[in-house]
Amino acid sequence: MISFNNDYSEGAHPQILQALQESNDIQTAGYGMDPYCEEAIALIRQKAETDAEVFFVSGGTQCNQLLIGHALRPYEAVISAQTGHINTHEAGAVEATGHKILPIYSENGKITAAQIKDLMKEFPADDEHLVRPAMVYISHPTELGTLYKKKELEALRKVCDEHQMLLYLDGARMASALTAKGNDVTLADLAKLCDAFYLGGTKCGALLGEALLVPNKACAKNMRWSMKRHGAILAKGRLLGIQFAELFRNDLYTELGKHANEMAEILRAGISSLGYEFLAKDNSNQMFPVLPNRIIDALRKDYVFATWKAGEEESTIRLVTSWHTKQEDVHDFITALSKLTLAAC
Numbered sequence: 001m002i003s004f005n006n007d008y009s010e011g012a013h014p015q016i017l018q019a020l021q022e023s024n025d026i027q028t029a030g031y032g033m034d035p036y037c038e039e040a041i042a043l044i045r046q047k048a049e050t051d052a053e054v055f056f057v058s059g060g061t062q063c064n065q066l067l068i069g070h071a072l073r074p075y076e077a078v079i080s081a082q083t084g085h086i087n088t089h090e091a092g093a094v095e096a097t098g099h100k101i102l103p104i105y106s107e108n109g110k111i112t113a114a115q116i117k118d119l120m121k122e123f124p125a126d127d128e129h130l131v132r133p134a135m136v137y138i139s140h141p142t143e144l145g146t147l148y149k150k151k152e153l154e155a156l157r158k159v160c161d162e163h164q165m166l167l168y169l170d171g172a173r174m175a176s177a178l179t180a181k182g183n184d185v186t187l188a189d190l191a192k193l194c195d196a197f198y199l200g201g202t203k204c205g206a207l208l209g210e211a212l213l214v215p216n217k218a219c220a221k222n223m224r225w226s227m228k229r230h231g232a233i234l235a236k237g238r239l240l241g242i243q244f245a246e247l248f249r250n251d252l253y254t255e256l257g258k259h260a261n262e263m264a265e266i267l268r269a270g271i272s273s274l275g276y277e278f279l280a281k282d283n284s285n286q287m288f289p290v291l292p293n294r295i296i297d298a299l300r301k302d303y304v305f306a307t308w309k310a311g312e313e314e315s316t317i318r319l320v321t322s323w324h325t326k327q328e329d330v331h332d333f334i335t336a337l338s339k340l341t342l343a344a345c
Contacts, residue, residue: 001302001303001304002302002303002304002329002332002333003303003304003305004267004303004304004305004319004320004321004325004333005304005305005306005320006203006306006320006322007173007176007203007204007260007285007320007321007322007323008202008203008322009322009324010322010323010324011207012205012206012207012243013205013206013246013252013256013323013324015246015252016205016206016207016242016243016246016247019242019243019245019246020207020239020242020243023036023238023242028238030235030236030237030238031233031234031235031237032055032056032233032234032237032238032240032241033237034237034238034241036238036241036242036245037056037237037238037240037241038241039241039245039249040054040056040211040240040241040242040243040244040245040248041054041241043244043245043248043249044199044211044213044244044248047187047248048187048188048190048191048213049187049188049191050187050188050191050192050213050215051215052191052213052214052215052220053213053214053215053217053220053223054211054212054213054214055211055212055214055223055224055227055232056209056210056211056212056234056237056240056241056244057209057210057212057227057232057240058208058209058210058232058234058240059202059208059209059210060085060170060172060198060200060202060210061085061089061090061093062210062230062231062232063170063198063210063212064085064086064090064093064094064137064170065090065093065094065096065097065230066212066226066227066230066232067168067196067198067212067214068086068094068097068099068135068137068168069094069097069098069099069226069230070219070222070223070226071134071135071166071168071195071196071219072097072099072134072135073132073134074098074099075131075132076099076131076132076133076134076135077099077100077101077102077131077132077133077134077135078094078099078100078101078102078133078134078135078136078137078168079101079102079103079104079111079116079119079133079135079136079137079165080101080102080103080104080111080136080137080138081103081104081105081106081109081110081111081138081139081142081143082103082104082105082106083106083109083142083143083144084101084103084137084138084139084143084170085139085143085170085172086101086137086170087101087103088143100131102119102131102133104116104119107280108142108144108146108280108281109139109142109143109144109145109146109280110138110142110146110148110152111136111138111156112152112155112156113152113155113156113158113159116136116156116159116160116163117159119133120133120163125163133163133165134164134165134166135165135166135167135168136156136159136160136165136166136167136168137168137169137170138156138167138168138169138170139169139170139171139172140169140170140171140174140177140185140190141173141176141177141180141282141283141284141285141286144279144280144282144286144288145280145282145283145284145285145286145287145288146280146281146282146283146284147177147180147182147183147185147282147283147284148185149184149185150184150185150189153167153185153189153190153193153194154193156193157193157194166195166196166216166219167193167194167195168194168195168196168197169190169194169196169197169198170197170198171190171197171198171199171200171210172198172200172202172203172210173200173203173204173257173284173285173286174197174198174199174200174204174257175199175200175203175204175253175254175256175257175260175323176204176257176260176261176284176285176286177257177284178254178257179254179257179258179261180261180283180284180285181261181265181283182283183283187199190213191213191215192215194215195214195215195216195219196212196213196214196215196216196219196220197212197213198210198211198212198213199211199213199244199253201240201243201244201247203322204247204253204256204257204260204323205247205252205253205256205323205324206243206244206247207239207243208240209239209240209243209244211240211244256323257285257323259323259325260285260321260322260323260325261283261284261285261321263285263321263322263325263327263330264284264285264286264287264319264321266327266330266331266334267287267319267321267330267333267334268282268287270330270331270333270334270337270338271287271289271334271337274337274338274341275341276289276290276291277289277290278290279308279309279316285320285321285322286318286319286320287318287319288308288316288317288318288319289316289317289319290314290315290316291314291315291317291337292313292314293311293312293313293314293315295337295340295341296315296317298340299333299336299337299340302336303333303336305317305318305319305320306318319333
């Protein structure tokens with residue numbers, strides 16, 4: 001079976017495994033207070049052109065719960081697209097910290113400054129009977145594989161400032177976003193426009209781990225206490241530092257993101273050439289083609305993928321490429337889909 005189910009099915013990039021092996025017998029301090037984490041932080045700050053505080057945690061859900069729970073007061077809420085990861089795939093982790101999620105409907109996974117302005121009309125600043133929206137949560141790429149433009153982020157930043165809200169960006173697939181066609185956002189831009197954002201390692205060749213950057217110093221204050229309470233400080237924190245140092249020392253991070261995108265472009269072009277439509281116009285390593293159910297059932301005999309939206313005669317599936325995706329597997333999928341399409345005509 002060939003899997004296009006996600007971008008973390010494989011273990012880790014060989015370069016990362018080698019770095020972990022080479023450092024295995026070296027003794028260091030624990031809890032992320034080691035030379036490897038220090039090097040990784042310095043490399044990330046250099047790449048993002050920022051002096052932001054950097055914290056390493058094990059996974060994306062943990063990162064979201066940690067940052068939101070730390071930054072907001074108990075009566076404050078977070079705004080998200082209805083497809084946002086915190087709203088759909090985190091088992092109520094944010095609500096468990098006591099914070100309400102205010103979802104905004106979006107067809108392409110993105111929310112706009114205009115939508116936020118409209119929503120804020122429902123929450124007068126002097127009405128203590130309502131939750132207070134205090135953060136906007138977005139993803140880049142979004143859960144539908146779409147990308148924010150720099151001008152869109154600037155507009156979000158402006159409306160957040162107008163309403164004294166934080167802007168937090170989920171970067172689980174940041175490597176794909178940075179190297180996707182049409183992307184005009186850099187890490188330096190994110191460091192200037194966001195109060196906090198994270199760089200996903202789990203979905204970019206690492207065994208596990210995310211790097212949380214918090215340019216907003218007030219937001220970062222006492223973060224390690226919150227990390228401890230959330231079980232987010234690893235005793236062997238060096239394991240995360242070693243991996244991120246390897247990812248950012250010689251641009252391995254962007255190289256892996258670029259490979260995933262290149263494989264996705266081949267897959268997307270092949271599916272489009274057969275006349276199929278997509279749920280959203282995406283440019284990252286995720287795509288959502290709409291296919292007849294009988295063809296989907298036939299494809300499942302040899303390929304693994306998720307069903308995003310099921311219908312009676314046709315459904316939307318999700319295909320995801322990774323740093324490890326092989327070109328021959330992509331071509332095999334296109335060939336299989338082509339044969340099934342012709343047989344159905």
